[in-house]
Amino acid sequence: MPTTRSRALVIGAGIVGLSCAFFLRRTGHDVTILDRDPNGDRASLGNAGAIAQPEVMPIAAPGIVSKLPRYLLDPLGPLYIQLGYAWRLWPYLSRFLRAANNRQYAASAESMGSLLVTAFDDHGTIHQETGLGHLLSKDGHLWVYRSPAVRDALPDWKIRERQGLACTFLNRDDLVSEEPALGPMAACAVRTNDWATYVDPKAYVMGLMTHLREQGVAFQDCNVGTLDGDTVTGTDGRRYPFEHLVIAAGAWSHRLTEQLGDWCPLETERGYNTTIPSPGISLNRMLTFAEDHFVATPMSMGLRIGGAVEFAGLKTPPNFNRSKALLELAAKYLPELNVDGGTEWMGHRPSTPDSLPVIDRASRYSNVFYAFGHGHLGLTGSATTGRLIAALVRGEEASLDLTPFRIGRF
Ligand SMILES: Cc1cc2nc3c(=O)[nH]c(=O)nc-3n(C[C@H](O)[C@H](O)[C@H](O)COP(=O)(O)OP(=O)(O)OC[C@H]3O[C@@H](n4cnc5c(N)ncnc54)[C@H](O)[C@@H]3O)c2cc1C
Missing domain, CATH: 3.30.9.10 (D-Amino Acid Oxidase, subunit A, domain 2)
Structure with missing residues (x-):
């Protein structure tokens, strides 16, 4: 894997944020995940467990x-x-x-x-390195x-x-x-x-968190309040400077993208x-x-x-x-x-209204990326989203046309 060391922040320790962190870490970034409650409940823990490629x-x-x-x-x-x-x-x-x-x-x-055609392969990459298959x-x-x-x-x-x-x-x-x-x-x-099921989605998320910690990814309890193109600030006033930022805050993501000038319904x-x-x-x-x-x-x-x-x-x-x-x-x-x-x-x-996630770069900040809005298929699409975001962060061409997933489509 090529190494492009930079300080990357990921907001959100759901399955999408963790998958982004996995692929970023794999390509050599120093990754910190900010979540207001990294061990608390969230959509990624209690879902139906499906990798539902046909859905x-x-x-x-x-x-x-x-x-x-x-x-x-x-x-x-x-x-x-x-x-x-x-x-x-x-x-x-x-x-x-x-x-x-x-x-x-x-x-x-x-x-x-x-997006989902490579879901099994991308989860397979995670399984191979984490032993969670x-x-x-x-x-x-x-x-x-x-x-x-x-x-x-x-x-x-x-x-x-x-x-x-x-x-x-x-x-x-x-x-x-x-x-x-x-x-x-x-x-x-x-x-x-063309369908498989995690028999314990919470164990998958927790296992991925453990693996990321072992790989040097840091987790910080931080309720993100404000952000701009180079710093995230928690509601407690703590500041987190970054070179690259990924917003993967699930159903709360739009509150953060709006601060960067990107509205999303x-x-x-x-x-x-x-x-x-x-x-x-x-x-x-x-x-x-x-x-x-x-x-x-x-x-x-x-x-x-x-x-x-x-x-x-x-x-x-x-x-x-x-x-x-x-x-x-x-x-x-x-x-x-x-x-x-x-x-x-x-x-x-x-x-989102069209059931497609947002996988994109911020319109005003070339170092900020969006990975959210996966609806009923966040577990299914998480690994592929993580791989795509890591490619965008590296400045590479994505492996599929990301036009339908742009935040500006609304
Ligand atoms: C009943 C049900 C069944 C489902 N079944 C399936 C299924 O079988 N297969 C499938 O693929 N999908 C399924 N899904 C959908 C899937 O669970 C979600 O799409 C997915 O978990 C979303 O992951 P996420 O990482 O985007 O969000 P989340 O898991 O919600 O994580 C977002 C994280 O961001 C953090 N956060 C938010 N705002 C801030 C902030 N300001 N500062 C710091 N942290 C913040 C939150 O604390 C949270 O930890 C199901 C969902 C439900 C509800």
Whole structure:
């Protein structure tokens, strides 16, 4: 690896910031990670664990506009906008609605596909040096359907197949022989093998932090307050000069980029789950219940049932009735499921209107870089983002066209 020693700061110790630090350190930079709570909870610790290469479709799907009024009225539905928050959501929502057309949908899916095509290789690079590959279960994935609506998803599969992603249709008998815990509600499924699952996403994050410390990366407790082109200042007044800076502060990143003159309509899609230690059933792989918009992931510590998209900002307390509603849905598909003793969790997905992350250089500062907004796919896209950011910092050409990921696109 070439060495280009410089003092690099990364803001954010989520999976995206850690991956940036990994690839920067690998190319010889002196790296310090600033986080207001490096050992605290964050989206990267409690997610569903998927490396979901085929999950390239944006949330702003054609037809979603007609469903929004229903979503507004159902606080426990798959997508909810808290009424009191709706007016603050407008900068995001107006762009989301504009993106919900066939052309933009297909374009975003192509761009996401171009980013995720190397996801397994880039996570593999991290595994090779950290020894964390044993946490990845490569058992593929099933989209489970309760009705023949699987046909409605076929246009999505045409887009995926153009990206070289293969899928197999399973009828009810095939499905039940693959996943005997499924009850009569499960009618058919689509299987993909281009999918893997971290059996403990928190262990992956913590293991990566340990590796980075061993490699000389420093972690500082710092709640970043202000910044400019050469210094970051914590809310406690401590100053951190830098030569290169990466902003990877998840759903809070836009507050920092704005100070550098780069506005971004970043929002948080709050997601919920429950991890059940003794579910009484076992699944052989991660399942997505396509029409009901939730997932079940077998993990080392139990079965994690989760999903939901809730727009209610960064400060509203969690509404764990959502986690409970997801368990009720899960019990319909998995009749023997024991839901007792679960741990409920909510995380802030950093979300952009077109579901594409921001991977870019600051418009006014050539030494500042952005890596945030990965939405539902932050774990999946983290390693590739880290590799790309390290290339940008070195002044190299990125391995893919980063135009769709520019902050100025909004
Ligand atoms: C329910 C749920 C399920 C999910 N499932 C999956 C999945 O299966 N696969 C997948 O790929 N993705 C999944 N995701 C998405 C994924 O978890 C996120 O996209 C990803 O974790 C975002 O990582 P991040 O590093 O950008 O942000 P975070 O993990 O939120 O980290 C951001 C860090 O920045 C720090 N920070 C913020 N502001 C400041 C500041 N001013 N000063 C200092 N520090 C600051 C925070 O303390 C935090 O530690 C899921 C998300 C949820 C909620």
